[in-house]
Amino acid sequence: MFGGASEVLDVGRARRLFTGSQRVALAERDGGCRWPGCDRPPSWTEAHHIDPWAAGGRTDLDDGVLLCRHHHLLLHNNGWRVVRARDPGQFALIPPRELDAQQRPRPMPTRRRGQVRVRSRVG
Numbered sequence: 001m002f003g004g005a006s007e008v009l010d011v012g013r014a015r016r017l018f019t020g021s022q023r024v025a026l027a028e029r030d031g032g033c034r035w036p037g038c039d040r041p042p043s044w045t046e047a048h049h050i051d052p053w054a055a056g057g058r059t060d061l062d063d064g065v066l067l068c069r070h071h072h073l074l075l076h077n078n079g080w081r082v083v084r085a086r087d088p089g090q091f092a093l094i095p096p097r098e099l100d101a102q103q104r105p106r107p108m109p110t111r112r113r114g115q116v117r118v119r120s121r122v123g
Contacts, residue, residue: 008021009021009022009025009060009061010058010059010060010061010062011058011059011060012058012059012060013056013058013059014059015059016053016059017047017059018047018059018064019059022047022059022061022064023042023047025061026042026047026061026064026065026066027042027045027066028112029061029089029110029112030042030045030065030066030110030111030112031110031111031112031113032044032045032066032068032111033045033066033067033068033071033111034065034066034067034091034108034109034110034111035067035068035071035074035093035108036093036106036107036108036109038068038071039111040068042066044068044069045066045067045068045069045072046066046067046068046069046072047064047065047066048064048065048066048067048072048075048082049063049064050063050064050065050082050083050084050091051063062084062088065082065091065108075093078096079095079096079097079098080093080094080095080096081093081094082094082108083105085105085107089110090107090108090110091108092105092106092107092108093105093106093108094106
C-alpha cells in the first residue's frame with residue numbers, strides 16, 4: 001500500500017504536474033498505458049488529468065491516469081475523453097461521436113496483475 005501518513009499523494013491545485021511519488025503510485029496502480037490493447041510500460045507513459053487542469057482539475061491520484069504519448073495525444077486531439085468508472089481506480093474511454101454516435105464507454109483495464117489499492121487521501 002502506498003501513501004503513508006507522511007507522504008502527500010494529492011497536491012490539488014498546488015502543482016500542475018504530477019510528482020515523482022504520484023507517478024510511482026500511478027505506475028503501481030495502472031501498470032502502464034491504460035488505453036485498451038496498449039502494451040507500453042509505465043516508463044513510456046505520461047500522467048493525464050481526467051478533469052483538465054485548465055478547467056480546475058486537481059493533481060490528485062483519483063484525477064490521474066497513465067497514457068503513452070501516442071494515446072495521450074490521440075485523446076487530446078481527437079475528441080476522446082476519460083471518465084471514472086464506479087470502482088475506485090477504474091476508468092473508461094468515451095469515444096468521439098464520429099466513431100460511436102452513442103459514445104458507449106470502453107473499459108480501460110489496469111495492466112497490473114492482482115488488485116493494488118493506492119490510498120490517495122491521508123487521514
